Amino acid sequence: MKKYNVNVNGTMYEVTVEEVVGGAAPVAAPAPAAAPAPAAAPAPVAAPAGAGETVSSPMPGTILSVNVNVGDTVAEGQVLMVLEAMKMENEIMAPKAGTVTSVAVQKGATVESGTLLCVIG
Numbered sequence: 131m132k133k134y135n136v137n138v139n140g141t142m143y144e145v146t147v148e149e150v151v152g153g154a155a156p157v158a159a160p161a162p163a164a165a166p167a168p169a170a171a172p173a174p175v176a177a178p179a180g181a182g183e184t185v186s187s188p189m190p191g192t193i194l195s196v197n198v199n200v201g202d203t204v205a206e207g208q209v210l211m212v213l214e215a216m217k218m219e220n221e222i223m224a225p226k227a228g229t230v231t232s233v234a235v236q237k238g239a240t241v242e243s244g245t246l247l248c249v250i251g
Contacts, residue, residue, distance in 0.1 A: 191215030
């Protein structure tokens with residue numbers, strides 16, 4: 131056994147390391163089985179050509195609330211929905227004034243960067 135002093139972010143730790151002789155390492159418990167992969171998210175829905183201004187997700191996250199419905203009139207800068215990303219709530223605002231022609235997500239949906247959220251005509 132060898133003892134070393136290790137400095138981690140300004141805190142000193144004394145560690146003991148066992149030297150392995152002859153290339154044989156101690157037998158360790160087997161690693162736990164990997165968790166199953168999550169189901170694939172549905173593909174983003176593309177907006178019809180010429181349908182208006184699309185509003186896309188700026189980052190991956192979860193939709194906490196959808197504040198507009200199809201047919202609602204919105205002002206530029208109005209909060210359309212709230213996206214939670216990295217434990218922060220991000221307001222998704224209307225890039226222009228107009229009428230909401232489609233809403234592609236609902237509360238609780240998980241979205242990736244670039245996912246269509248809604249269209250303003």
